[in-house]
Amino acid sequence: MAEIDKSLLGVWGPPSTMRIELGKIREFAKAVKDPNPAYLDEKTSIAPPTFLMTIAHWVGDLGATRSAVKLDYRRLLHGEQDFEYVKPIRPGDTLTFRSRTKDVFEKDGKRGGKMLFVIGETEFTNQRGEVVAYMRNTAIETADAVKG
Amino acid sequence: MATTFEDVKEGDSIPAFVVENLSRTDLVKYAGASGDFNPIHHDEGFARSAGNPTVFGHGMLTAGFVARCITDFVGVENVRRYKVRFATRVWPGDTITCQGRVTKRYEADGEGRIDGEVAALNQKGEVAVSGTFTAALPRRG
Numbered sequence: 001m002a003e004i005d006k007s008l009l010g011v012w013g014p015p016s017t018m019r020i021e022l023g024k025i026r027e028f029a030k031a032v033k034d035p036n037p038a039y040l041d042e043k044t045s046i047a048p049p050t051f052l053m054t055i056a057h058w059v060g061d062l063g064a065t066r067s068a069v070k071l072d073y074r075r076l077l078h079g080e081q082d083f084e085y086v087k088p089i090r091p092g093d094t095l096t097f098r099s100r101t102k103d104v105f106e107k108d109g110k111r112g113g114k115m116l117f118v119i120g121e122t123e124f125t126n127q128r129g130e131v132v133a134y135m136r137n138t139a140i141e142t143a144d145a146v147k148g
Numbered sequence: 149m150a151t152t153f154e155d156v157k158e159g160d161s162i163p164a165f166v167v168e169n170l171s172r173t174d175l176v177k178y179a180g181a182s183g184d185f186n187p188i189h190h191d192e193g194f195a196r197s198a199g200n201p202t203v204f205g206h207g208m209l210t211a212g213f214v215a216r217c218i219t220d221f222v223g224v225e226n227v228r229r230y231k232v233r234f235a236t237r238v239w240p241g242d243t244i245t246c247q248g249r250v251t252k253r254y255e256a257d258g259e260g261r262i263d264g265e266v267a268a269l270n271q272k273g274e275v276a277v278s279g280t281f282t283a284a285l286p287r288r289g
Contacts, residue, residue, distance in 0.1 A: 024181075031174075031181035032212030033167060038224045049215040049230050053208050056183030075198070076186070078207040082231040 003070040004104055012123075015098045018058040020047060022091040028054060047089040050081075052124065052135050055097065069101055069118050071141055079117065079138035087132040094127045102136075113143030150223030153253075153260030153285040162221045162248040162264065167213055170205060170242045178209040207234040210244060210268045210277045217246045217266055222283035228261070232279035236270065243271040248281075259284035 022042055028051050029039035039045055089095070099122040109115040118139045126132050167174075175189050184206055187194040195203045211232040218227060238244055248266030255261070261284050268277040 028181045028212075031177045032209065032216060033174075034212070034216040034219070036216070036219060036224065038219075046224050048212070048224065049219060049227050050208055050212045053182045053184065056185075078234050080231065080233045081208060081211060082229075084229050085227055088225055 005069075006104070009101055009104065012098045012100045015096050016058060018055055018095050018097060020089055020091055020093040020095065024054060024057075025051060025091060042091065045091055049083060049085070051089070052083065052122075052133060055122065055135075058097075069104060071118065071139060075142045077140040077142060079140045080136075081138075082134075082136040084134040084136075085132075086134075087126065087130050089124075089126070089132050093132075095124045095132065096126075097122050097124045099123075109142060115143070116141040150226060150286060151221055152288045153262075154288045156250055156253055156262055156285065158250055158253050160250045162217055162250070162266070164245055164247040165213060165217045165220070166246070167244045170238060170240055170244060172203065172240050175203060175205055175209065175240070178206050178212070182206065182208060184208065202240065205238040205240075205242075207232070207237075207277065210234075210238055211279070213244060214246045214248075214266050214268050214277055214279060217248055218264070218281050218283070221248075222262070222281075222285060226283045226285060227281060228284055229282040230279065231281070232277050234277055235275045238268075238270060238276045244276060245269045251280075260287055261285070 022045060025039050025045055025047055029048055034048065039048060099120060101118060102121050103119040105117050107115050107117060120137050122135045123131060124133045179185050179190055188198060189203055189206050192203060215230060246268045248264050250262050250264045252263040261282060264281050266279045266281060267275050270276055
């Protein structure tokens with residue numbers, strides 16, 4: 001099961017950076033089967049709505065920025081993901097991001113015994129100091145492997 | 149071209165996008181693109197040892213397919229919010245239909261905005277991903 005340090009809830013982790021690259025945008029757009037020309041051009045292209053998931057390439061793992069909770073990946077489910085877009089994100093941008101665990105709580109699950117809910121939030125700021133996006137997610141750790 | 153604010157009514161449906169016969173290669177491509185290398189999505193032995201019949205799709209891959217429905221309708225730059233919830237999982241061989249509709253049309257912060265609901269359904273009609281979005285639409289020029 002997960003290990004939880006409640007004293008770290010709500011505390012922002014250390015900032016890290018990620019660079020937004022056209023090649024990565026194109027690769028990501030292909031992976032989600034989206035041929036939109038908005039993702040192809042060096043000058044006008046823009047990051048797709050779920051592109052910030054590529055943050056995974058810039059952190060070791062979730063635990064690196066979300067120190068309050070260590071999760072058991074074999075029992076981990078992704079419950080919800082929420083993106084708030086404040087400004088466009090484009091190739092050439094350097095984003096600074098920081099994350100925190102906002103909340104942790106337990107519920108009885110219908111399919112997998114007790115479930116632990118972990119709500120995380122990441123804030124992204126560009127090289128001009130403008131907040132460009134927030135990404136929030138709900139991870140669920142189940143007591144047993146999930147059925148269905 | 150993105151839809152304009154004047155062209156949209158509450159209740160309008162958003163054109164569907166269908167992914168047929170999801171493949172393990174699709175899962176591997178998304179793992180590489182996103183950086184989500186949770187082995188449960190590509191390593192058959194690992195997936196089975198965790199009690200699953202085989203590997204299954206990243207929830208965010210399906211959410212990415214659904215996002216295409218939204219951006220084809222409103223334009224990439226106009227999306228203000230996108231929130232998804234994961235229900236049943238998707239498996240290799242599944243056909244996934246992404247669809248949605250406009251639930252609200254309103255003015256806010258000087259922008260003409262819409263809210264909508266979206267979903268990805270498998271070939272049995274089960275919801276894999278459901279979600280909501282907010283977009284600011286351009287006005288007819």
